[in-house]
Amino acid sequence: MSLDTPQIFKIPDSSERELQDLFLEKGWGDGLPMVAPTRDRVEEMLSASKDLDPDEVIASLPPRDGIATRRIIAVNAVMAGCKPEHFPVLVSAIRALSAPEINLRGVNATTHCVAPLLIVHGKAARDGDYNSGLGAFGPGNLANATTGRAVRLILHHVAGATPGTGDASTQGSPAKYSYCVAENLDSSPWGGYARSVGINDESAVTIHCGEAPHNVHDMESSEPSAILDKVASTMTSWGQNNAPISQGEYFIALCPEHASTCSSHGWSRSDIASYLFNKATVNVGEARKAFELRAWAPWQHALEDTDTISMTEKPENIKIFVTGGAGKHSCIIPSWGMTKSVTVPILP
């Protein structure tokens, strides 16, 4: 474990350039200008945690196994441009990232383009002005942009996920700059996602480690099956890690209009997941031809070449939530594969 010793740097106030040059020289940041984490700003950020210990260890983050305390998280939150009201969301996101099922060592070190998607649920999304409407995945909203960016800065500075050393991603991804969205609870016909996975607190966050969103466009369908056939088609692609790794999840971010069409025909979240499980399939023989190495469930290895196989091993791996505004574009977020999503309550 690496606990970084606090250091104070004195910067002449006269030049913003000098400050940014210091960040670059130290190898800090994501390449974009950052806010100086002065003592006052860090203390203001920590005020969101009230009297809780600023030096309490929240997480140890691999591959560097750096220690994230509230203070260290606050420093990165200031650098990313967060406001104090976003701080509990960020602290909770870091807690979720350190859950063993996330497999953060693999997520950070793989050659894949994976980035942790942070989904904000419930009251915290409203209170923090997170965008769950038009343009929810960005750009343009301070809360989404800066909280997502702070997650990345912490992965870089604390976890050591630096391209070339701790992050071996072959091409990287724009989702590695900032990847945060809020659930559109008001437009979700099935209630909140967090509650569907057993988290009944008024606010929660989910971390899903996957690719950047893949668009699903359907302007004309009035039946759920027609919309979901297009979702299944987007899920069914040989290039995704889900193809050879059966434990991989999918997050399906339905826009409110697609969700409404499904719901108005009586379809629940699990109906949608079951349908997609049965429709997002490939031929087993073709899959064997495409991938010599297959991380499949034992029963899947017994399938005949003429059988079909789903892109994931069970319907429960297909997760449905609602986000976005008017219009008929949904998206899917395939998984890195060797990881499971985690949902936790928001705690300061």
Next chain:
Amino acid sequence: MVITTESFRKLTEQVAASLGHADLRILSVGHPLGGTSEEIVRQWADDAVEETINLLTGERI
């Protein structure tokens, strides 16, 4: 001892260090393994035998 490919040597060193094994014996072989013919991979393995023995039996540097 760990075997990695040349392109991932730095990453391997960092992970080893983060796990408290900064002096881990690391052998690098050619890159990439995926998509390279079996004949060439076997050649890389043959070429690495002597260094593997040295790393397993020699003093840590």
